[in-house]
Amino acid sequence: MTVLLFGITKDIVGSSTLSLPVSSTSxxxxxxxxxxxxxxxxxxxxxxxxxxxxxNNSYAEDSDKIDNFDEIALIPPVSGG
Structure with a gap:
């Protein structure tokens, strides 16, 4: 499973993408x-x-199902004016 990271999540993880092995995500x-x-x-x-x-390019709720082949993105809080 690949997770795309943006903003502060990228800083926390140290990369703009995170590849999670099937053994962890199954x-x-x-x-x-x-x-x-x-x-x-x-x-x-x-x-x-x-x-x-x-x-897969749509905001998801915590109860939504995921699959190893989905494109996942973490979107942190956004501030600005």
């Missing part, structure tokens, strides 16, 4: 489970005020 069935996994692997993600996830 038990991840929902967006919420993926967020929990990433938060335990990268604890600084827990400090974000919000974290949106897009699956």
């Amino acid at each position: 038990r991840l069935r929902t967006v919420g489970e993926l967020k929990d996994y990433l938060s335990s692997t990268y604890p600084r993600l827990r400090n974000l005020s919000s974290l949106a996830v897009a699956v």
Whole structure:
């Protein structure tokens, strides 16, 4: 599974993409489970005020199903004026 990272999430992970091995993701069935996994692997993600996830170019809810072949993007809070 490949996760695209933007903004502060890219800084936290240290890369603009994250390739998760099937051995790690085979038990991840929902967006919420993926967020929990990433938060335990990268604890600084827990400090974000919000974290949106897009699956195949559409915003997803925590209960939405994911698959190893989906394109996943982590979208951190955005500020600006």
